[in-house]
Amino acid sequence: MKQTFILFLISLCVLSCSDNSDPSQNISATPTFKFSHYWNNEAVTSSDFSTIQYTNQNGDLLSIERLRYVISDITFTTATGENLRLGDYNLVDVTNNNGLNYIPTTQIPIGTYANVSFTFGFDNEDNAKNYLDLNSESFNVPDMLGGGYHYMQFDGKYLDTNATEQGFNYHAIRAVDNPGANPTFPQDTFFTVNLGQITITNTVEIEIRANLAEWFRNPNVWDLNELNQTLMPNSAAQIMMFENGQTVFSLGEVIP
């Protein structure tokens, strides 16, 4: 009887000491990534589309009519620098409210990670692959523009200097020069978004906030009167998008 009691006490001790700080333990979870969108501090959903109501840093009034982008390679980095790279991707289609909640197919060991990151768009290796679901969404980039896929399609309208509505197509792709049979690539324009330390629990929800105003602000103040359409073959514009994109995404609420 005494022996049983001691065993019980030891079990209790082991159970109570199994905190979530070690991602290497065998208990795994499937976190949910929730993508939310803002214009500065104002929430943006598809119901806000098609109305000219946002002002960018340049003072241009604009509307959002279509917004979808791809993120890939969600990576969990432990305190010891070990990377758990999922190798998957998700099309966030704000227009049609698809992909706003993403649950990776791979389970993640619970615990605290020093950093969680993802790639905006695809790295060059992944961008060269054939994705039937993205083809079905016609998300491709033509071969003469380097092939692969859009990183983002952000369409809308702005008021030009005559207060007339004009369309803009802020489409982010892999920057390309010499469109044609032998395009060249001046620099990579996908980028890594670091969310920082996150503790993964069984039911954790991780909000990824996108401040859309940043696409037009920092470090390049975007003048829609100058840069509005036909931006895919414009490598300088693509590099500006890459630079401005660095501050678009941030970690929002983490619900354990």
Add this chain to the structure above:
Amino acid sequence: MKLKLHHTIIIMLFFLNCSNEDMGYEPTPLVLNIPQVFAENIIAPVIPANNPMTVEGVALGKRLFFDTILSSDNSKACVSCHSPQNAFTDSSPTSAGVDGVFGSRNSMPLFNLAWNYNERFAWDGKELSLERQAEEPVQNPIELHSNWDDAIVRLQSHPEYPELFRLAFNTNAITKELTTKAIAQFERTLISANSKFDRYTLGQSSLTAQELNGLDLFLREDKGDCFHCHGNPNNPLWTTNDFHNNGLDTTFSDLGLGAITGDPNDNGKFKTPSLRNLSFTAPYMHDGRFNTLDEVINHYSEGLQNSPTIDPLMKKINEGGVQLSNQEKQDLKAFLLTLSDPSFISNLEFQN
């Protein structure tokens, strides 16, 4: 003994209750033959779980599609406005129903419908499945002008249809739902994937210099920029099946999607049709206003009309469009014609 008799009666009752059903019979499952160019590039077709494809269901659907029995005066059928020779549309801007009244929309061509992933059908997207789409023309006063109850009575009293429904759905009780399910099954078999461009994609054919230049114009954002709405060589559907206002009018007599959603931001938006089989599907646009492909290309080149809901993908609206030269227009047209599939319109499987 008493218990045994009781069981026997229950079993007999069970069989009597099922007298209209063919015990043990099951329709023959049919797996769609997915073309290589689709299998290698796009995701699987949409087959509703409550309407699986069967050999007998497709055969019944085909018979119904070509049969005038669904019209009020036995004068027209689905095929009257959706002719195989025209890639299942017809050659007039709008079509006359059984009473000779013309509608306001161009008959839509029918092919590759199982790959319409958003499952919004018709120019204005009002039909949310192929089965539901098949309901509407039968009872529309300016189409077959029938009454579904009357149509079901005609089918039920027909010498052959009850048996065809039994073979397709394992029941003699004909309903509107089963009728439209059969038609939808047949329509899902209308697959077009054997154009010159498909063979080019598969490495089985080559394109001329003019056709290749036309493809280049189609894909260039600073030229045609057609691909953002009509897809690209990696999407052999040649449509996004999305809805756009492509700059046809400054004001709208037909609101299109806007009349369905009630959202004024959708006014003037219509389904983007596939560019396949343009050789057979003139006239073009939702109201059949353009008789030739040349007129269509001219529209996008210099004929755009501005309106509050014009799609932001439309370019150089102030100049009327993308300003292609005459040679570029001819090249673009040459490419577009490579997307036509003569074997589709001559396929005996799709003819009466």
